Amino acid sequence: KNQVEQSPQSLIILEGKNCTLQCNYTVSPFSNLRWYKQDTGRGPVSLTIMTFSENTKSNGRYTATLDADTKQSSLHITASQLSDSASYICVVSASDDYKLSFGAGTTVTVRA
């Protein structure tokens, strides 16, 4: 069964600091891994998409890494801002179907 596990469940950081979120997956056969940001009461918004051959991808202050051998990914947030407060969801796609498998998300709270 395809599974996506994220850690930590939640974290609190001070504005301007960096943080790293983790994602482990067992989806097979692997197609791609996505990170989404979900603000409270809103739909998820895509941050990055990485395929098997990509090790890192950036979107502004967000940098995602992927190690397809160990089936791990991380999302690094640099110089956090108050607007970064949200749930960050790791999503993995298998190459033999159309659906996406979602992690439970990491809730990030940025405090002034």
Place this chain on the structure above:
Amino acid sequence: EPEVTQTPSHQVTQMGQEVILRCVPISNHLYFYWYRQILGQKVEFLVSFYNNEISEKSEIFDDQFSVERPDGSNFTLKIRSTKLEDSAMYFCASGQGSGRGNQPQHFGDGTRLSIL
């Protein structure tokens, strides 16, 4: 920037009643999806739709659920006889490619369905 729009934003329905959730995907997208998120839980895949037919569905998507793209712009999810456990946020998404590809899925802001 084009958006996926969903209506209504909040739907309250009596148990056993039929409900239709509506979505307008981004106009040049070819793949359409419904997901649900029960309060405090992860987003779950319900169904994908391509070329006017269901391409995949999860075990959640039983005979009580159906989808339709009636007029080439709207994409609807119907629940025939709602149960208390259907209470959730329902997200519509669309994309130019399938989940296998590298195209992002664009999500609407959801319809909160409350079953009484």
